[in-house]
């Protein structure tokens with residue numbers, strides 16, 4: 001099984017759910033920048049205060065801030081990991097490449113969870129998180145298309161990309177995820 005993984009895909013595709021299950025099963029570090037940022041907001045830290053308004057609009061928080069969080073976690077961790085929600089633009093992907101080179105590590109596989117917008121929106125609306133109202137969701141999808149989707153080609157060109165159809169139940173998607181991780 002691959003040990004250093006990246007989950008890519010639009011909000012609502014189920015990255016967080018699948019990443020958590022897989023990380024638990026294989027004892028990988030699950031690094032979700034969205035979750036880490038929400039924890040900072042909840043704790044009321046300086047970092048959280050900086051991120052809160054940006055997240056409420058569905059925009060991306062600054063690359064420097066997110067990168068500092070990821071660096072801190074990866075530097076202090078031995079073993080496998082699963083990145084979810086990061087990188088989210090090309091600058092972050094390049095920064096990650098630099099960080100991994102420093103740590104003498106590399107991404108082994110990128111899983112792209114694919115799902116049509118209509119289903120994504122329905123899933124997010126039923127989740128009901130603070131940034132899950134329709135206007136903000138639509139903005140997150142625009143931000144995804146403009147800033148994150150270019151990473152698909154980036155990782156495809158590196159030969160790392162595997163697509164997973166993200167419709168159906170958690171268990172069905174989970175089976176496809178596992179199938180995409182064996183050679």
Ligand SMILES: Nc1ncnc2c1ncn2[C@@H]1O[C@H](COP(=O)(O)OP(=O)(O)O)[C@@H](O)[C@H]1O
Pocket residue numbers: 010011012033034035037054055056058059060061062063066084085086087088092140
């Ligand atoms: N790598 C990142 N770079 C910048 N902002 C991020 C990053 N990860 C998360 N965020 C912020 O946190 C919000 C929630 O992210 P996330 O939990 O991944 O949810 P979703 O994938 O459903 O949009 C994003 O809309 C963004 O504001």
